Amino acid sequence: MDTNHAPDRRRFIKTVAVTSVCSTLLGKAWNHVLAAEVNLHSASTAGILRLNLSKFPALQTESGSVRLGLNPIRGNPPSGPTPNGPYYPILINRGPNTTFFALNSRCTHQSCAVDIMDPSSNEMTCPCHGSVFAIDGRRLRGQANQALAKFAIAFDGTDTLSITIPNLGYSVTAADVQPGAGPGARLKMQFAALRNVEYEVQWRESLNKEAVVVPFSRTAEGGLDETVFTSTTNTTAGIFIERQGETGFCTVAVRVAEI
Numbered sequence: 001m002d003t004n005h006a007p008d009r010r011r012f013i014k015t016v017a018v019t020s021v022c023s024t025l026l027g028k029a030w031n032h033v034l035a036a037e038v039n040l041h042s043a044s045t046a047g048i049l050r051l052n053l054s055k056f057p058a059l060q061t062e063s064g065s066v067r068l069g070l071n072p073i074r075g076n077p078p079s080g081p082t083p084n085g086p087y088y089p090i091l092i093n094r095g096p097n098t099t100f101f102a103l104n105s106r107c108t109h110q111s112c113a114v115d116i117m118d119p120s121s122n123e124m125t126c127p128c129h130g131s132v133f134a135i136d137g138r139r140l141r142g143q144a145n146q147a148l149a150k151f152a153i154a155f156d157g158t159d160t161l162s163i164t165i166p167n168l169g170y171s172v173t174a175a176d177v178q179p180g181a182g183p184g185a186r187l188k189m190q191f192a193a194l195r196n197v198e199y200e201v202q203w204r205e206s207l208n209k210e211a212v213v214v215p216f217s218r219t220a221e222g223g224l225d226e227t228v229f230t231s232t233t234n235t236t237a238g239i240f241i242e243r244q245g246e247t248g249f250c251t252v253a254v255r256v257a258e259i
Contacts, residue, residue, distance in 0.1 A: 047168030
């Protein structure tokens with residue numbers, strides 16, 4: 001059964017950029033073009049996590065580190081912590097001269113989630129059995145016998161980090177819907193949702209405008225009173241929104257939290 005969690009805006013960072021709504025489906029029925037961010041990695045099923053350094057004080061200086069979660073963490077040592085869902089937290093470490101490393105926090109010993117980096121030593125330690133890893137994920141000592149897995153990461157030289165996350169990419173199909181008793185046309189957005197991953201719909205009037213979260217309904221005629229979609233199983237999600245303006249860009253985004 002699907003569940004809806006009330007969002008805590010202080011916990012979450014926007015967003016993993018994904019996917020496309022085809023504007024040719026909508027231009028005639030809505031009389032204006034509605035488009036979406038395009039996931040350039042959809043063929044490889046990857047998603048792109050885009051972060052602004054200005055929102056993360058720890059990453060603005062050398063030896064800073066953050067850990068970002070797409071799924072909640074459960075359990076305690078020695079058998080945990082582990083993610084309650086398919087994705088381990090992502091570790092992002094800053095080295096010298098604006099060098100950044102993005103790592104899978106899954107320890108290569110017994111799969112506990114590794115802690116953020118200690119800035120005094122530039123080392124990360126697994127809380128379960130004490131394996132130690134370097135800033136770039138190399139295994140230094142302990143029972144782990146391999147390095148942490150790396151994610152591809154790029155820095156635009158100013159403020160934005162882009163991290164490629166395997167198996168996170170997805171596509172969105174869209175169709176306009178006229179509810180029988182509703183106030184006007186709605187857009188049905190359908191996409192493959194992963195277990196315990198939180199999704200939201202964002203709208204921006206133009207590419208240089210800040211995105212805003214759009215409320216949605218689970219039905220064509222229901223109240224637009226939800227802002228977060230999550231499911232306890234992998235499922236095909238179908239949600240409905242109303243037009244937000246004359247023109248604009250619509251995106252289904254994954255929410256991540258610093259954990």
